[in-house]
Amino acid sequence: ATDEHPRLLLSGTVGLTLEFKLSTLITLGSGVPFTISDASKGFGPGEFELRRNGGRPDGFIQYSQVDLRLAKDFTISDGRRINAFAECFNLFNAKNYGGYDGFIPPATDNPNPKYGQPSTLVGPTRSFQFGMGYSF
Numbered sequence: 001a002t003d004e005h006p007r008l009l010l011s012g013t014v015g016l017t018l019e020f021k022l023s024t025l026i027t028l029g030s031g032v033p034f035t036i037s038d039a040s041k042g043f044g045p046g047e048f049e050l051r052r053n054g055g056r057p058d059g060f061i062q063y064s065q066v067d068l069r070l071a072k073d074f075t076i077s078d079g080r081r082i083n084a085f086a087e088c089f090n091l092f093n094a095k096n097y098g099g100y101d102g103f104i105p106p107a108t109d110n111p112n113p114k115y116g117q118p119s120t121l122v123g124p125t126r127s128f129q130f131g132m133g134y135s136f
Helices: none
Strands: 007-015 020-029 034-038 049-055 063-077 080-089 127-135
Touching: none
Parallel strands: none
Antiparallel strands: 007 020, 020 063, 034 049, 063 080, 080 127
16 A cells, blocks of 8 residues: 655765764655545446555655764773664654545545545654663
């Protein structure tokens, strides 16, 4: 139910001065499909048609998210280290939509003005996380 064509994931890590590490995960996608409930012929037997994953959002990139992580290791003694990091999820606060309206009413009714429009946001809004780890 959540297939997405195409979806591109890019990741990378780079070493910075003072032994900091910066890494990123970039996700770009076409958006997930939605189910079409087609009642254009009516609701009777053989008239109503349910097309699972029959609709797709308009446009090429409907989902985008850029995450960043800055980390540094500190050695405190032989074999003992502390790792500190700061992360930002959805750096550009992209609005990624879901819950598309896929209802097609009977031909005798008015068209659905919300057909193909999203009703929810998916994925996180811009958020931050800080943490530490200890290894020995």
